[in-house]
Amino acid sequence: MWYNRRMLELYMDDVIRLRKPHPCGSYDWRVVRLGADIGLRCLKCNHRVLLPRSDVERRMKLIVSRGRPSPAGGQEP
Numbered sequence: 001m002w003y004n005r006r007m008l009e010l011y012m013d014d015v016i017r018l019r020k021p022h023p024c025g026s027y028d029w030r031v032v033r034l035g036a037d038i039g040l041r042c043l044k045c046n047h048r049v050l051l052p053r054s055d056v057e058r059r060m061k062l063i064v065s066r067g068r069p070s071p072a073g074g075q076e077p
């Protein structure tokens, strides 16, 4: 939906969908940590993982929902 292929912007509490499901069956993860590595928590089983940003970009299918408003300036509907 908001996924921009040129540059992945993620914010805390975003919910993203990955291309492959977690063993528990869920595709959706919440962003719980930002940095060089992205912390994700499975919405279904609460399992937490830390993935390099490039990995997240490759595995992500779309952004399900935005957590906090964009720090860039509030033009999003």
Ligand SMILES: [Zn+2]
Pocket: 022, 023, 024, 025, 026, 042, 043, 044, 045, 046, 047
């Ligand atoms: Zn899971």
